[in-house]
Amino acid sequence: xxxxxxxxxxxxxxxxxxxxxxxxxxxxxxxxxxxxxxxxxxxxxxxxxxxxxxxxxxxxxxxxxxxxxxxxxxxxxxxxxxxxxxxxxxxxxxxxxxxxxxxxxxxxxxxxxxxxxxxxxxxxxxxxxxxxxxxxxxxxxxxxxxxxxxxxxxxxxxxxxxxxxxxxxxxxxxxxxxxxxxxxxxxxxxxxxxxxxxxxxxxxxxxxxxxxxxxxxxxxxxxxxxxxxxxxxxxxxxxxxxxxxxxxxxxxxxxxxxxxxxxxxxxxxxxxxxxxxxxxxxxxxxxxxxxxxxxxxxxxxxxxxxxxxxxxxxxxxxxxxxxxxxxxxxxxxxxxxxxxxxxxxxxxxxxxxxxxxxxxxxxxxxxxxx
Numbered sequence: 029x030x031x032x033x034x035x036x037x038x039x040x041x042x043x044x045x046x047x048x049x050x051x052x053x054x055x056x057x058x059x060x061x062x063x064x065x066x067x068x069x070x071x072x073x074x075x076x077x078x079x080x081x082x083x084x085x086x087x088x089x090x091x092x093x094x095x096x097x098x099x100x101x102x103x104x105x106x107x108x109x110x111x112x113x114x115x116x117x118x119x120x121x122x123x124x125x126x127x128x129x130x131x132x133x134x135x136x137x138x139x140x141x142x143x144x145x146x147x148x149x150x151x152x153x154x155x156x157x158x159x160x161x162x163x164x165x166x167x168x169x170x171x172x173x174x175x176x177x178x179x180x181x182x183x184x185x186x187x188x189x190x191x192x193x194x195x196x197x198x199x200x201x202x203x204x205x206x207x208x209x210x211x212x213x214x215x216x217x218x219x220x221x222x223x224x225x226x227x228x229x230x231x232x233x234x235x236x237x238x239x240x241x242x243x244x245x246x247x248x249x250x251x252x253x254x255x256x257x258x259x260x261x262x263x264x265x266x267x268x269x270x271x272x273x274x275x276x277x278x279x280x281x282x283x284x285x286x287x288x289x290x291x292x293x294x295x296x297x298x299x300x301x302x303x304x305x306x307x308x309x310x311x312x313x314x315x316x317x318x319x320x321x322x323x324x325x326x327x328x329x330x331x332x333x334x335x336x337x338x339x340x341x342x343x344x345x346x347x348x349x350x351x352x353x354x355x356x357x358x359x360x361x362x363x364x365x366x367x368x369x370x371x372x373x374x375x376x377x378x379x380x381x382x383x384x385x386x387x388x389x390x391x392x393x394x395x396x397x398x
Contacts, residue, residue, distance in 0.1 A: 036100060037083035045102050049088060056084040094163050098170055193220070193273035193282035201289045202256060204296040208303070208350055210258040217252060217284060220245040220273040228276065245274055254286055259301065259352045262290040301350045301357025308366040309333065322361060331361060339365040 038045050041055045062068060063077045086092045096102075196217055222228040223240035236242040252271055265285050272282025290298070295306040307322055317335035321328045331343060342362050349357025371379070 037087055037096065040079050040083040041087065043087075045097075047087075052084065052087050056080060091162060094166055098166065189277060190279035191276040192279045193275040195282040196272045196284045197287070198284065199287045199289060200254065200256075201291055202260070203291050204298070206256055207260060207290060207298055208258065210260075211256045213254045213256060214251050215254055215286070216249060217271075218247060218249055219271075221248050222274050228274075244276065252284065256288065259298075259350045260288050260290075261298075262288070264288045298350070301352060301355060303349045303357065303359045305359060305361050307331075307361050307363050309337065309363045311365055311367060313337075314339070314363070314365045322359075329359070333363065337363060337365075339363065 038047070041047075041052060041059065043051055043055045047055075059080045060077070063073050063080060065074050065077060068077075086096050196219060198215060198217060200213055200215060202211065202213070223230075223237060223244055223246050225239035226232040226237035226244065228244040230237055230240070230242045230244040237244075240246050252268060254266060254268070256266075265287050268284040268286065270281045271284040275281050297304045305322065307320070309318070309320060312318075313320065313333060314337040315335065317333050317337065319330055319332045322331055329345060329348060331345070340362060342360055345359040345361065347356045348359035351357075368375075
């Protein structure tokens, strides 16, 4: 019989992994008789006997057998059968009672083992129960350890994966002029970049990086030029790719998102390519008719008001709106009659004369149901 390092203890003793203690003992006795150095004078007998003894010492010891099975992935033993439990002392005791007397050589070989098998049935049951609990506790600890280890490995792997940097959001308010003509704005943002000292590794010189405090990135303030296109709408978001926070582990930088707001406290508003303009006029300009100048983005536009222009009256100036993609919108002008709040004495006298001369009742159609 030849043994080598590839064979396991069950193969060395030529027993099944589910073998009971009595079966392991019987196999050991058989092999010991054959390979004991006092009997077998072959060159390899001593080494073979050592392997047999080592396998027996491990498999007949409850805790050592548990450890050996766990390390070698042997978890299929049937524990439901009492006769298959480790070190079943009760079975061993019964076997000893039925054994015939051994020869002198066998007594010498098994002398130490026989002295260990004198415990009572009650002690045997208590020992077997404790050993079963040890086995359950050992397996539970083994699984908890490996699950914890796998989770830790996963966290480490996740932390090493390339990650995109965080996006940064900001907001700017533009004037109506910028809507029509387009413009460029310079904004200031707070961002992060890879630490120049540790190159993002968080540690340097065997300790935590003092420049980034172990974060791998440092804060920075930078200027970014934002191009505002013509005809931009209120609430439009502009994306500046790669201008956000630095990526981690070689990942790409984040982006900057700029929300555009249009100044609302103005006489101008927009609807697609059309421009809506509220223009104040004096009472005499509205009554007599007058050519007025309207400020425009390319200069001024002349508008001829007809006599008796009413407040709220609209005038459309074609092709004077926003130019975009080969299309041009219109300029819609709404006039509102406004009076001076600082009338001179002469102006007040003229208004009194006008009141005495006027016979028109502007409220003749005003009333309930009219």
